[in-house]
Amino acid sequence: MRGRPLLRGLRPRLILAFGALALITAVGTTAGSYFEARRVILKEVQDSVGIRVRDTLRELAPRLDQPLTDASLGLILGALNTPAGNDEVAVVHRGRVLEDIPGTVARVPAELREEVRRTGNLTFQRFNRDGRPFFAVGTTIAITRPVGDDIPPEVYVVVDMAAQQRNLATVGTTSVLIAAGALLLAVGLAVFFARQVLRPVRDLGTAARRMAEGDLTARLRPVGHDELADLAATFNRTAAALEDTLKELRDRESAARRFAADVSHELRTPVATMMAVADVLDVEAARAGGDLPVAARTVGEEARNLAGLVEELLEISRFDAGVAALTLNTVDLADAVRACLRTRGRKDTVRTDLRDGVVADVDPRRFGVIIGNLVGNAFRHGAPPVEVRLRADGADAVVEVADRGPGLPEGLGDRVFERFVKGDAARTRILGHSAGSGLGLALAWENTRLHGGTLTAGPNPGGGALFVLRLPLGGVR
Amino acid sequence: MAHVLLIEDDPALRTGLGMGLRQQGHTLHEAATGEEGLDLLRAVLPDIVVLDLMLPGIDGFEVCRRIRAAGTTPIVMLTARDDDLDVVSGLEAGADDYVVKPIRPRVLDARIRAVLRRADHTPTGPERYGELTVDRGALTVTRSGEPIALTPTELRMLLELSRSPGQVMSRQHLLQAVWEHDYLGDSRIVDACVQRLRAKIEENPSQPVYVRTVRTFGYRFHPA
Incomplete structure (x- = not known):
């Protein structure tokens, strides 16, 4: 998961998908049930008030005077309210207004009154007053046999819906809470299952990485049958x-x-x-x-x-076989290089630029092998003038062996240190002058590594090949 | 030239090296085993022993120790390049120098001559260092009047060290001065020789008075 942007990983994506699904489901279900609950509650109020008004008027009809007297109208007003008197009721007839709480008719929405007057049917309307929800029912008393131009009286019932509103709010809150809980649960489950499902994938990744790093013993424990x-x-x-x-x-x-x-x-x-x-x-x-x-x-x-x-x-x-051992001696490397060139008969044919006082802990014989093989290689595969330079660089001694030959063949690179790789395949072996065993540079490289140093080959800036040897001054690090 | 006792078990190599050394003017005595070599040592009293470390029967190290116990005959050992430990053991057993196989008779001859080389004698009269008396003219060393038997290598080492008392000499310098190793040889040969020299001239070799170690650098002769 190194350096992978958030949400790009399989796990976050899986969790996100789970969460989104849960959210949509929860919101859908909650909204659906909320509106259904609202519809049911309103319908119930509407039905109960409507039935009450209709039944009350039907029951009273035979006992009403013709034409309507104030007593009859008072009778209607008294009968319309619930026994507990929860609602506001009003009767309007020929400009006379009877109401149990003053101002009831004024509170009934004008549209409702208009509708009632026009059609005379049982009409409902919900409205808010001062932030409180109300439900108004209006109708005309159609039971009267019209006498002359007698106008049927209007009846209004206004129901305070605060209680229902509270119920509905409770339903809403509960729904939201349930939805939130479901969402949380879904995300939790998603995390859990993502881990469950993705653990084999992660294990596979870990094992593959170990294998890439060369550990071929990496194995997975197969779980299940998927x-x-x-x-x-x-x-x-x-x-x-x-x-x-x-x-x-x-x-x-x-x-x-x-x-x-x-x-x-x-x-x-x-x-x-x-x-x-x-x-x-x-x-x-x-x-x-x-x-x-x-x-x-x-x-x-x-x-x-x-x-x-x-x-x-x-x-x-x-x-x-890993049994090559170092015999470290404290040696002035300039002396060591000179001694090496002397014993190999290269004293007069190699140019040197050796800084004195570069003292290092090296195996003198192995150091001699490195330098001797590099110089030998320079003469064999490169061309004179061959130059050996020595300097100190920080905690390292640096020896450079440069020649002015054709340089390293294209694409050979560090393969030059492999065994039996020859710089110039076409070079023929001259009698009495071995073209080199093909092990010289490989040995130089191995001896360098044994010292904890590095040996690199590259082009000489002035043409030819340049070999750079770096050895730690203080012996093997 | 020198009488050389060559102890080498491989017959072909023995013959080859024998021929080579004879051609260089040496008189050869050849032995195929350590026992045979030790018998010949007593019989012919050679100037130098060339000894292969890998021998059947008693091995080269044991032969080396017995030759050292019997006297000061110098020993050049023959060793394979991969027998790094053998070099140390051989030097500790008393060898004066070593040659790594494969061996060119010419190289072996040069090494034999270097080991047998007599120390430069300069008739300056005996020098006294505490109980030690070094006579560069007579090439003798005595302690409290008792003569000390040193191999040519040990003597050259002592004379080189005491040439400038108090001055530190590096191992590389001693390698060139005492062994004529004109290549950068293994300085353990110097350490081994110093150990043997101390065993002979010091009262208490583990707490040397004359030849003192200068850590990581070399040795210094201290005139008591």
Whole structure:
């Protein structure tokens, strides 16, 4: 999950989807039930008031005077209200207004009165007054037999809906609370299930990352029988196959290396003997005539090359086996470089720029191998002038070996330090001058690594190749 | 030239090295085992022993110790490059120098000559350092009047160290002055030689008075 923007991860997306679904459902359900509750409550009030008015008027009809007297109108007014007198009632007839609470008619909305007067039907209207909800019912008393131009009286009932409003508010609050609870629960469940569902995915990611970092023992524990379990099983099979293949490759490689080491070891004594005898042969043959001196010299050179190769093979096999050890001495590196060039007969053919006083803890022999092999390589694959420079750089000693040859072949890069990689494949081997075993740079690299240093190859700014060796002054870090 | 006792178990290598050394003018005595070598040592009294460390029967280290116990005959050991520990053990057992295989007779000859090289003698009269008397003319060393038997290498080391008392000498300097190692050799050979020298000249070798260690740098001769 490193550096991934929020909401891009599978888990947040899953939770978000769950949450959105829950929210829509909860809001929909809540709103639906709220409006349904409202509708039911209003209808109930409407029905009950309507029925009451109709029944009351029907019941009273036979007892009313013709034409209506004030007593009859008072009778209507008294009968219209509930026994508890919760509502406001009013009767209007021929300009006379009877009401149990003064101002009731004035409070009835004008539209309702208009409608009642026009149609004479039972008419309802909801309205707010001073922020309180009311419900008004109006009708005309149609039971009177019209006498002349007698106008039917209007009857109004105004019901205070505060209680219903409170009920409705409670229903609303409860609905919202339930919705919120459901949402929370849904998100919680989403988190839980996302974790459940995504854990195998996360495990897979972790295992894949371990494998990418080279740990082929990474395995998953398949849980359940779903698609992810199948995937985990496949992953495990793949990892196992990879591990097997790699192990087999490693076994083969180490067998090959062991074989090379064993062969080298077996060759060592006969080659050493040949080398010892070659010197004798050289001297004796020089006195003889004909081809013998050349033949003897050739045998001698090749015996020495072979002995060198065998020793290099053994040396590199010690690196492979991890038994190469450092013998650290405190050495002035300028002296060491000069000594190395002297013993290899390169004292007069190599330009040097050596800072004195660069003292480091190194293995003198191995340091000599590094420098000697780099210089040897510069002459073999590069061209003179070859220059060796030494300086200190912070906690490191830096040795540069530069030549003015054709430079490193394109695309060779650090592969130049691999075994038996030669800079110039076309270069032929000159009699008596080995083209190098192909192990020189590999050994230089291994010896550098053993010292905890670095060895890099690149182009020389003035043309040719430049090898840069960095060694920690204070010995292996 | 020198009488050389070559103790090497591999017959071909023994023959080859023998031929090479004879060609360089040495008189060769060859032995295939440590026991045979020790018998020959007593019989021919060679000037120097060239000893392979890897021997059947009693090994090179034991042979080395017995030769050292018997006298001051210098020893050059033959070792493989990967036998790093062997070099240390061989030096501790008393070898004066070592040559890494594969060996060119010419290189071995140069090493033999370096080890056998007599210290420069300058007739300046005996120098006294405490109980120690160093005579650069007669090339002798005595302690409290008793002569001390030093190998040529040990003697060269003592003379080099005492040439400028009080002055610190680096291992690399001693390597070149005493062994003529013109390459940067392994300075453990210096340490091993100093140990042997102390064992012979110091009253208490673990608390040296004459040859003192200068940490990480080298040694200094202290005139008691």
